[in-house]
Amino acid sequence: MQVHIASTLERPDCSSCGSAARIKQTMRRRLVDLPSFGRPVVTVWRQVRWHCPAPVCSAGSWMQTDDRIVIGNRGITDRAARWACEQVGRHGRSVTEVAADLGCDWHTVNRAAIAYGLALVDDPDRIGPVTTLGLDETAFVRLGKFRHRLWSTQLVGDGQLLDVVQGRDAAPACAWLAARPETWKAGIEWVTLDLSGSYRAVADTMLPDAAQVADPFHVVRVANERLDEVRRRVQNETLGHRGRKTDPLYRTRRLLVMADERLDDNARERRRGLLAAGDPKGQVADAWTAKEAVREIYRIGDPDLALQWVTELADTLDDRFYSPEIRRLGRTLRRWGPQIAAWHASRASNGPVEAVNNLAKRIKRVAFGITNWTHWRVRVLLYAGRPDWTKLATITPAAP
Known part of the structure; x- marks a missing residue:
């Protein structure tokens, strides 16, 4: 579908000598426009090339400009470019999908989305x-x-x-x-x-x-990682191979990292039996106890008491009696003790960041x-940075 248009702006004057400009040539400029009834539309703009009639003027000729139709030398109308920016940025559509709706190539839509998007995301x-x-x-x-x-x-x-x-x-x-x-x-x-x-x-x-x-999630995850490292090391030391589905420690891998209060009596009994069968020195059981002690930090309501708990727990886990993995966990708690205890005062987490x-x-x-x-x-930034989309209709796009 084609729509033919012409600009209604008044005849300009020469910027050099001030003489009234004359038409030198009328060109048909094809521009991608908004789709109509599910069909791509091409707007054909009868764009005028003006020239100065004064023989001594050095201005020569220049092309007609109308920002209501298109800004700059783009191959897409201003309204279609703003619509494409909103579709790609706000609604998270792919550039290829929007280009198919407009009946144009990928680069035309992408350049428009980036040019208008830059003006939105850099808004102070x-x-x-x-x-x-x-x-x-x-x-x-x-x-x-x-x-x-x-x-x-x-x-x-x-x-x-x-x-x-x-x-x-x-x-x-x-x-x-x-x-x-x-x-x-x-x-x-x-x-x-x-x-x-x-x-x-x-x-x-x-x-x-x-x-x-x-x-808190990352703190408990570190404790679970140390527990899993101990389980895999003990597995190799006792059986000489990686975990198999019939090995006791492999069968208890999920029960070990689950919260103890979420298990019923049967699950707890199964965990104890599997540890007794596959953990002869009790190293995995020690690591599990250390993990649960870390989780207990977040049951404490007082920040000062939590800091004291973290400090004492770090000193305890760093004892030479424990395995290297548990001692490593103790050093992590000592290094991050004030930050861990600060959660009790702020209740802030990385949840919004992960979202x-x-x-x-x-x-x-x-x-x-x-x-x-x-x-x-x-x-x-267009998708998750919460730009002010009400300004999309009035912003000036970034230069290509």
């Missing part, structure tokens, strides 16, 4: 005051012969994706925070961490007045992988 009013800041990483692409992973760090404030920076080390996140106003950083009270040393360095360097909180990560991974799945960093940042 998009980021407001934040009290709880969280950081987490996501591998957004694999490149090269050996599928080398490239990482991005998501900065999430009060459940909103603030921005995405390259890498998962401390430097990019520190640079982003350094560009924020001091008054904004002073409003951050809590920084949730997943036991990452690099993100802890970010909090120590850029937010020294904010209290750091170790995420934003799921949204970012959805964009990666829809796009079947994104290799361009700018495209990745804009697509993720």
Whole structure:
């Protein structure tokens, strides 16, 4: 379907000498437009080339411009470009799918989505005051012969994706925070961490007045990992091979990591019997006891008592009597003790950060992988960064 249009703007004057311009040529410019009744539409704009009639003027000729029809040298109308940006960014549709609706190629839609999306995500009013800041990483692409992973760090404030920076080390996140106003950083009270040393360095360097909180899920996961390491080591030491379905320790692997209070009497009895059969020195049982002691931290309501519990538990687990894996757990608790106990005062966790990560991974799945960093940042922020979509109709797109 084709729609032929012409601009109703008044005849311009020469920008050099001020003479009234004359028509030199009328061209038919084909532009992708919004679909109509499920069919692609092409708008044919009768675009005029003007020229200055003065023989001594050096202005020459120039093309007619009308931002109501198209901005810049794009092959898509302004209204269709804004619609494509909302479909790709807000609704998380693939560029290929939107291009099929418009009857154009992938690049036309992608350029429009990025140009208008950049203006939305870089809006200074998009980021407001934040009290709880969280950081987490996501591998957004694999490149090269050996599928080398490239990482991005998501900065999430009060459940909103603030921005995405390259890498998962401390430097990019520190640079982003350094560009924020001091008054904004002073409003951050809590920084949730997943036991990452690099993100802890970010909090120590850029937010020294904010209290750091170790995420409870990651703390318990570390205890479960140490327990599983002990189980696999004892399995190899006693039987000389990896776990098989008839081995006692392999059969109890799931019962060991489950919360004890969620098991019935039969399950507890089964766990005790399997440990008695496959754990002759009691090392796996010690690791399970240490894991349950870590979980007990979050049953304590008082932050000071919790810190005392963590400190004493770290000293106990670091004793030479225990296996290397348990001692390693004790050192982790000692290193992160204040951050673990801070959860009892803040009740903040990495849950909102993980939720934003799921949204970012959805964009990666829809796009079947994104290799361009700018495209990745804009697509993720449009979908999870809560831009003000009411401004889409009035923003000026970024230059191509």
